[in-house]
Amino acid sequence: MSRPDRQPLPSGAVRPTPREIEAALSAAQDHIDLARTVGANPYEAETVLARARACAARDELAEAFDVAKEAERLAMQGQQDQIRKAMHLRDSQIEKAQAIIALSEPVVQEAEDHGLDVQDARILLRQARDVLSKGEYVTGMIFARNAEEAVARLEPRLVEARRRRGIQKPTEGFCGACQSSRLHFYDNGWGRCLECGGTFRWRGAAGIVETLRRILGT
Numbered sequence: 001m002s003r004p005d006r007q008p009l010p011s012g013a014v015r016p017t018p019r020e021i022e023a024a025l026s027a028a029q030d031h032i033d034l035a036r037t038v039g040a041n042p043y044e045a046e047t048v049l050a051r052a053r054a055c056a057a058r059d060e061l062a063e064a065f066d067v068a069k070e071a072e073r074l075a076m077q078g079q080q081d082q083i084r085k086a087m088h089l090r091d092s093q094i095e096k097a098q099a100i101i102a103l104s105e106p107v108v109q110e111a112e113d114h115g116l117d118v119q120d121a122r123i124l125l126r127q128a129r130d131v132l133s134k135g136e137y138v139t140g141m142i143f144a145r146n147a148e149e150a151v152a153r154l155e156p157r158l159v160e161a162r163r164r165r166g167i168q169k170p171t172e173g174f175c176g177a178c179q180s181s182r183l184h185f186y187d188n189g190w191g192r193c194l195e196c197g198g199t200f201r202w203r204g205a206a207g208i209v210e211t212l213r214r215i216l217g218t
Contacts, residue, residue: 016065021056024068028052031075038086040078045071093137097144101128104151106201107189111154114161121150159187170202 016024028049035042049071055064104125112118128143162168169185180195191202 016061018061021061021064021068024065024072025049025052025056028068028072028075031072031079035075035078035082038079038082040082042075042078045074045078048074090135090137093141094132097128097132097137097141100144100148101125101132103190103199104147107151107154107158110189111158111161114158114165116154116157116161118154121147121154124150155187158189173202176200 028045032042032045032049035045048067052064052067052071055061055067104121108118108121108125111121124143124147128140128147131143132140169187170191171185172181173183173191174181175183175193175196175198177198178193178196180193182194183191184194185191185202189201191200192198193200
C-alpha cells in the first residue's frame with residue numbers, strides 16, 4: 001500500500017515528497033562544497049544540481065530527485081579523484097625524500113670515516129627521517145632537501161680527502177643489474193648505469209675494492 005503523502009507514478013514508482021527533494025538537494029550541495037574543500041572542481045556537479053533545482057521549481061519531483069542524486073554522485077566522484085591525486089602526490093614525495101636520504105647517508109658515513117665534520121648533515125638527515133615517519137611529507141621533503149645541500153657542501157672536501165689517500169674514481173666496470181659496461185661515475189662516490197638507469201655506490205666505508213666487487217660485479 002502506498003503512503004498517503006505520495007502519489008503512485010504511472011511506472012509504479014513512488015513520487016518523492018517535497019521534504020525528500022529538499023534533503024536530496026541539500027546533500028548534493030554538501031558534497032559539492034566538500035569537493036571544493038579538498039581541491040576538486042565540482043563544475044559538472046554544480047551544473048547538474050542547478051538542473052535538479054529547476055525541475056523542483058517546476059514541480060517535477062521525481063526528475064528533481066533523480067537529478068539531485070546524480071549531482072551528489074558526481075560531487076563524490078570528484079572528491080575521490082582529488083583524494084587519490086593527493087595520496088599519489090604524498091607517496092611520490094615520500095619516495096623522493098627517502099631516496100635523497102638513502103643517497104646521502106653513505107656519503108656522510110664516508111666523510112665521517114675521513115675525519116670530516118658531518119654534524120649538520122647528520123642532524124638534518126635524522127630530522128628528515130623522523131618527520132617522514134610521522135607522515136609529514138611536505139616538511140620531510142624540506143628537511144631532506146636541506147640535508148642534500150649539507151651533503152653537497154661536504155663533497156668537495158670528500159673528493160680532496162680521497163685524493164690525499166690515493167683513492168681514484170673508477171673508469172670502468174659492469175652494472176650489477178644488467179651487466180652493461182656503460183657506466184658513469186660521479187665525484188660524490190655514486191655512479192649510474194647508462195643502460196638501465198640504475199644507481200650504485202662506487203665508494204663507501206668498506207673500501208673501494210670491496211665496494212666495486214659487490215656492486216659492479218667485477
